[in-house]
Amino acid sequence: MKKVENQAVSCHQLFFDPLNQKVAFKNGGRDLKSMHYIPTRQGARVYDNNEVEFCYYAPGAKKVSIAGISGSMSCEPIELVSEENGYFSRRVQGIEPGFHYHNWFVDDVQVRNPFGAFCYGCFEPINFFEVPEEEDDFYFLKDVSHGEVRMEVYQSSVNGHLKSCYVYTPPEYHQQWEKTYPVLYIQHGVGESESGWLWNGKLNFIMDNLLAEGKCKEMLVVMCSGYSFQEGEDPVFYPGDFDKELMEDVIPFIQSRYRTKTGRDNKAIAGLSLGSAQASLTVVKHPGVFSALGVFSGVAISELDNLTIGMDKRPDYVLLAAGEGEERIISQQKEYQDKLRNAGIACDMASFKGFHEWHVWRKSLARFVQNIFNKESTDLLTEDTRARTNHIDTVCQRIENTEIFARQTYEMQPLFFDTVYKGVIFAVDEKGRPAGRYKDIQPGVVIKEQGVAEFYFIAPKAKSVEVQILGMERIALHKAAGSLGEEGYWQGIVREITPGFHYHEYFVNGISVINPWAPLGYGCFKPINYLEMPEPDFDIYLLRSVPHGSIHMNYYKSSQTGRTKVCYVYTPPGYEENREKRYPVLYLQHGGGETEIGWIWQGKICNIMDNLLALQKAVEMIIVMNTGYSFRPDGTSHPLLGSVDEEIVKDCIPFIDSHYRTYTQKEKRAMAGLSMGGMQTQKTVFHNTELFAWAGIFSGGLVIQNEEEDYTPLLKDLSAFQQAFKLLYIACGEQDGFYEETFETVQDLKACNIPLVTFFQKGYHDWTFWRHCVTDFLQRLFY
Incomplete structure (x- = not known):
């Protein structure tokens, strides 16, 4: 099979095996007999020679361009060519292999392409494409036994929200009832979500392939959302107290729900970027809990100083990994590798072609999991673990906060279960350590009262912005006043919205786009925004504090x-x-x-x-x-x-x-x-x-x-x-x-x-x- 045809390259969270077709009607008919499928053009299509064809349907536009965000794909805009049928397209050579977030620009307005693949990055749904690497297929979907990925729901003791985590279980987990497994807890980076390691990182395919080749031990892998913001707080760098949530909520939940080995030798933790700092902080704050630490593209690496200065029960193994283009991080990692080794901790370094991006972190993961849980260990149920495990019932049903749960239900989406409307202001402290803060972002849809919703869209350079709820008229938004207007927001109110679920679309200068600040699903044969108008007499679909499947x-x-x-x-x-x-x-x-x-x-x-x-x-x-x-x-x-x-x-x-x-x-x-x-x-x-x-x-x-x-x-x-x-x-x-x-x-x-x-x-x-x-x-x- 050609590499570009492997399903790991094309799959995305909204559609595992994209159809790239839509229904049309023959001869002007509107009945079943006249319905048939016709091809749709993808936002980004990768060819066998690694050329990428970009395509956007923008009738009436004068210019369409695309640009990378950072790393292996240049941020310099690439202008597409008008086909005079409403489409703009261009085939581009020379984009480096890897996983690429990218931005679209229609008449210089930054937008998201409704016919592109979506994931969650930079605190919003974002388009991506994948150029496969010639030498590596370790993350491909192969003909091997596949583990499961499970989505679980637990309640955070930090902010009372219901949150989801993804759990990878190895093949045959469902049959080997008497077997217990060690656990790796792994965290995403800033601006991403609990889905990142699964859909961007292809973690489950990597684990399947390594297990099939006998290159790593069977283990569970737990992927959580690292945001634990509390109402009214202004955190610096760390987005709330996720360490508390991990130790008091997540780990007890996993130990109560899954067949896990207990004790220090059977737990490891890792993360990328922000997640690496969270992992390092947790290891330092809870000595004796984790036997291995993975720091991928590590920021706030000074947390590791505490491992070298007399800390008891240090981890046995640390991997420091980064992209070859991350020169500052590599320099810091070399310094800390020497410190950790001098302190008697086995520490490896690894660098991979690339920058601060997912194809680097995939390789970091593959290297790390091959070096953990390799020694025989006893499965000890410590008093501390037993107490947490027995506490799980009260943890899972701590608070019945109906207002929070209702809002979470209305805003939950495939890309992010407990959506946060945040951005990050990057900064460093006087010692050069990360000290960024989080700013609030205006949600795209706000329910004002029953039947009334206010819509927001950020497009500073747009000439017009409109919204249309399917089945209703298109409504023009106007430029917002005050600070929102200064940031380039448009806003408008729609009334007489019936209770329930509604797909809706946005148009910038008449061109169909996605609003990254409104929930995003898949409908009408494409990614599409939706909203929820509460149903006063029907609430059985709302999240509640009940046992969850x-x-x-x-x-x-x-x-x-x-x-x-x-x-x-x-x-x-x-x-x-x-x-x-x-x-x-x-x-x-x-x-x-x-x-x-x-x-x-x-x-x-x-x-x-x-x-x-x-x-x-x-x-x-x-x-x-x-x-x-x-x-x-x-x-x-x-x-x-x-x-x-x-x-x-x-x-x-x-x-x-x-x-x-x-x-x-x-x-x-x-x-x-x-x-x-x-x-x-x-x-x-x-x-x-x-x-x-x-x-x-x-x-x-x-x-x-x-x-x-x-x-x-x-x-x-x-x-x-x-x-x-x-x-x-x-x-x-x-x-x-x-x-x-x-x-x-x-x-x-x-x-x-x-x-x-x-x-x-x-x-x-x-x-x-x-x-x-x-x-x-x-x-x-x-x-």
């Missing part, structure tokens, strides 16, 4: 596409502890234009399930969420629905049943989906009634017979229907374009005494309605 990220090979697929799996609270218990499974599909993450972030399915279980209103179950796009390379898949039906039956179900404690009989298996996912549910379930007994079709139309299918023998014969189904659930909003057809089809079946369960109420073809219907549906399953 886990979200697992799993990989399997598709027999239809030949590519690796990712699926997200929700397991209920207690799944790890109740090792003898088996669970029913719901396969839940997203709609057209969205991706496998839709039900998690837009649908808030995990919050809904956690809350229903806490209220004892639903059966404990596993929920599996797959991408809805599966097209065979030979073009034989259904032109609109793809081959998802075959992929789920042939690949996903066997994978889930082999990796999770599931019931495998049809009475314990359900499938549901919205819109396109509802259509895929019909096709999958109606053709495989030996596998499913429960089905939910949300805004997907219900087909009895058409030119492709004839389900009459199944749906109009009461005996056949009752033998096949325990529940067939049909939901559609009364303002949905599918409503009349769906209602008529339901009436046709009810005339045959078919016992459908329906959910028809006021609602549109949107996530607001789908949250309502899935909440009702979940309460009917598996009884």
Whole structure:
């Protein structure tokens, strides 16, 4: 396989295996028959010879350019060429291999490209691309056994927020019930989030490959958000007391939830940039807790002085690593390597081609993990650890701060669970040590009152800025007054916003852009901003202080596409502890234009399930969420629905049943989906009634017979229907374009005494309605 085709190069958090297509309509039609897929042009496309083609759709613009931010890609703007069809593009040679954040400029206004890949960096969603290195593929997605990545939710004792951490578990962790593992805690840099090491750093692929080659020990790796800001504080350099959060909340949580080895020899800590300073501070403040320390592109390296001046229980091993272009840091690291070695601490140095950037930190990680946990150790449960472990129940449910939790729910996004609206003012103290401060950034959307939202967009050089909530008119923003105006902000108010979830778009000088200060998801076949208007009478989707399930990220090979697929799996609270218990499974599909993450972030399915279980209103179950796009390379898949039906039956179900404690009989298996996912549910379930007994079709139309299918023998014969189904659930909003057809089809079946369960109420073809219907549906399953 060509390096640029490896999925590790193209994947990003909003879409693991980008489709790079969108739906269009033939001959001016607006019905299903006229729908088909057409290619979309990527913001940045890398070719085999490492040329990069940049592309932006900016009709009416006079100039479009792109520039790197720092490091291996120059900050000098590269001007694109107008194609006279609204697109600007250019193929560029000579960009150094590596992972590159970059900025776009349309008529000199800095923007984000809606058709680019996104991650979180510089305190905001930001475009990136990857030029693979010729000599290194250690971070590629390879045909090896894959570990899981789990997203967990815990509560911070520092600021009361619910926060997420990602946990890598090695292959077979789910089967080796008696085995315990050492733990590496690893931190991101300033301006990034808990997702950085996973999506930018490719940590899980690196660990998979090193384990497959026998180059490192099996371990758990925990990735947290390093921000612990408290209301009203003005911290210097360290963004709040994350050390306290790590020691009092994170480590006890991990030890209570996972099969960890205890004792000093089985804990290590590392970080990059700011994270390296946080890791060093924690090692110094808590002697005897960690056996190894990784300092990657270390700042505030003077923390290490405390390891050399009589500190008891020092770490056994320290790695100091940096990019070859970070000359000042390398000079400091050489000084501290000598100090640490003179103090009797094994200390290595490593430098890699590059600067202060992710391809350097990937190599730093790979070097570090090969040198930790290599000696035999005892698994000791110390009194200190036992006390913290026993404290976990009160830690996890310390505070029920409904105002904070509601705000977190409205602002949570795939790139950052507990979003902070901050920037950093870089500074040093009188001794030249980092002493930067954090400034508040104006959020892009502020809910003023029920139905009213104020929008903000920073664009000092723009001539016009507009916002449009899908389904509403486009509204012009005006230049802000006061200090915000001096910074280049535009603002405006939109009224009569209905309760619920709303995609919305921004336009600068008439050009579609992303607002980096508003939540960002994937919808309408592209990254897109969204907002939440509170629903006064419906709050089951809000974060609450209840036991939280886990979200697992799993990989399997598709027999239809030949590519690796990712699926997200929700397991209920207690799944790890109740090792003898088996669970029913719901396969839940997203709609057209969205991706496998839709039900998690837009649908808030995990919050809904956690809350229903806490209220004892639903059966404990596993929920599996797959991408809805599966097209065979030979073009034989259904032109609109793809081959998802075959992929789920042939690949996903066997994978889930082999990796999770599931019931495998049809009475314990359900499938549901919205819109396109509802259509895929019909096709999958109606053709495989030996596998499913429960089905939910949300805004997907219900087909009895058409030119492709004839389900009459199944749906109009009461005996056949009752033998096949325990529940067939049909939901559609009364303002949905599918409503009349769906209602008529339901009436046709009810005339045959078919016992459908329906959910028809006021609602549109949107996530607001789908949250309502899935909440009702979940309460009917598996009884």
